[in-house]
Amino acid sequence: MWKLFKKRKSKLLNNQKSEKVEIPITSDVNKTKKKIKSTFNNCSDVIYREISIGKNNLPAIIVYIDGLVKTGEINEYLIEPINRLRNIDIQDNFEETIIDVFAIADMKTISNMQEVFDLILSGEIALFIDKLRFAYVFSEKGWDSRNITEPESESTVRGPKEGFIESIRTNTALIRRRIKTPQLKMEAFKLGKLTKTDVVISYLDGVVKPSLVEEVRSRLRKIDVDSILDSNYIEEMIEDGPFSIFPTIQYTERPDKVAANILEGRIAIIVDGSPNVLLVPTILIHFLNTSDDYYESFYFAFFVRILRLFAFIIALFLPSFYIAITTFHQEMIPTKLLMSIIGGRDPVPFPSYIEALMMELAFELLREAGLRLPKTVGSAVSIVGALVIGQAAVEAGLVSPAMVIVVSVTAVASFSIPAFNLAISLRVLRFLIMTFAAILGLYGVLISMLFLVIHVVSLRSFGIPYLTPLAPFSLSDWKDYLLRFPWWQMEKRPLATETVNQVRQNEDRPNPPQKSE
């Protein structure tokens, strides 16, 4: 079955594969015009502007897509200079004269029609002139895009408030502005046969492990899909362990975070049309760190990181632990606590597991509803949630107050995990572990923990073990990953990324001059 499926799949792929075709540009501008018009048949957003150059009215045509170029600048820097040539006699060898008049910096000459089409589609302006077997292509891209705003999913108290937007040029500029060295490379790819999405991999040459860059390149080149609309398309294609519930690629909307990670020897994958930049390789701890950790006092960051580790464990295990000890191991509960649990549970007609499942599902539903609704309506959902789940359910005796506390603590813990994609996987796993706990008690919790650890330890992201500072134990990486040492103590880049140049700073903290004697 599987084989058959695979065969069919590969056939389909072969049919779709399109060869790059070489279509030469004819010297007759009218023919060219026809060719373009037939290609862009029924494309109302393509603009053709016919124009004549010089005294002898050399016919020419300007082609571009409306909305992708700055129209005002075409008039000013392209059409007006051509009009100024009206009184000049155009000779046979007129290229030099003509090049001089264009006031646009980014100009290329291209003789392949197909290539010109691609450029027009990505927002460049093509100028075809009669008698020339090539086209001038100007880049004067300009379309409406979102402003650079603070990323909503990763806001910080202190630190930069800039976030990536959907335009790749702006995004690369945001990174370049932070790392001003020619070592910062921005390799461009075009992925997606129809969408022709720009993808840029950005890394710090001389720091990053070269084989890692080669690996990323080769994985990207292997992508053969017709559309890339968001960075997640790429993430799922190149991820190690595609069936794993744990994310092995990190994404972020913060340019400062990307810059910091590039400086640590990681590689950023920037995708046009997506404000989420991918970072590889990724280990589990990366999801528990935020950029705020580096902008606040290291004592606080230290504390918060430990807190987040606890949140991770609580979000994963608390409901299952509660189910296990209240249904299997009542002797583990202190007598007086047991009294209050009994008091709450007495009117509840369901087993703890069903109770927990109901509450967790209700909570997930509320969260999902609040997420999809417009923000103004979203608050209504939370009011309903608080009233229905929190109060009415307890008063009606459907749910015990202890369970409400457990579920809400779990919810708060899972919200305090900074990475949304990790929090999602924890949510799914929680239900699984709860089932184990309901069948086998703490033994079940342990079994599921065992499976989880086996799985997580086997994961890798671009050659780096997923549990890095813990599982291949590396104490020096705890400085930056698990804990947060003061900046002047982090002399080296993390060992995990196997950087070529590990030194970040000299060993001395900037000190006032020491008194001699």
Added chain:
Amino acid sequence: MTTIKKLLLVILTLTLTLSLVGCHSHEVNDLSIVVGIGVDYVEGDKPIEVTLQLINPDALTMKPKGETVTQITMRGKSLHDTMRRFSQRLPKEIYLGHNQVIIFGKKLAERGITPFLDYFDRETQIRRSNWVILSKTTAKDVLNAELPIEDISTTGIDDLLYNFQRLSYGPIIRLKELVIYMRYEGRSLVVPLFKVKDNYISYYGSGVFKKDKLIGIMDDKTSRGFLWLLQSLEGGNITTFCEGSDEKATEEESDEVKNHTSFLVLNTKRKIIPKLIDGKPKVLVKIEAKSSITEYNCKDDLQDPKTITKLEQKQAEDIKYRIEETIKLAQKEFQSDIFGFGEAFRRKYPRFWKKNKKNWDDLFTNLEVEIEVKSLVTHTGITSNPVIPK
């Protein structure tokens, strides 16, 4: 090994371990949580009467109904038989994991507690940290009575006995200690004893055992004297009277407040040294007590070191007097070696012990005990001399 084989092996191992799990699931509200067990002896063909104190879940909800605890009594032929009989009256399964106290009635204790101890020792749900206490009347009485402030009398007793342990109010014993001491040679058991007065439970003293039978009762004063010999104390009170006041009429008789001095015992060191002098056993008890003054109503100047020395002497006398009284009681009235002197001889002179094991009770009754008390007053609280009205 292929992956499938490995996977099968893992699944097999896990399924096999399932059969090892000894617990099964039951919701907390499907259980009758027992917090106190009382065992009594009654005449008849069902001689064992067990009283259970159970939590009433209705009283713990947000709209409480009824008393927090309920007592149920059943009779049976054996302890386990009686425990099983409870299911005739209780709709929920009995759960002993949260039992706090095991109470033996006086009648039963006089007949011997070993046959009942075994059940508690063997039962998987019972914790070894359960307190064991005696009732001056029946265990049922104690369980039916109340403790002030506390909703659940048995958890109250648990707290109370925990304070006994912490502040050395009196001797206490847990189930595991009871089982262990029972096996010791040359040591008799002392178990705290409670009485019921006006439907309130209160501490009375201790029951003294010989083998597994209750043979006598000490009041709380002699119990504390016993405590001096049993362990190192922390906390505890000594009250002496100023010079000139009637020494012999100590705490109990007079109702008029006398000029007294109280000490808080900070810590003590205790040493029991068994000696054989010409084949005759003799015990030397060395006690070193450090204390702080908590009340001082005498005239002497406390800032004078001589006063302190005097107080120390008085304290030593008081301690010595208490211990002597207790020893006398144990030797003459109970004829039971509650202090573990026999054990001390067994350790130091095993050959002597082997020979005299059988008639140790006689030897104990006539045993010469020398007491050496060293007392120190190290603190005077946060002031020195008391307030003198002018």
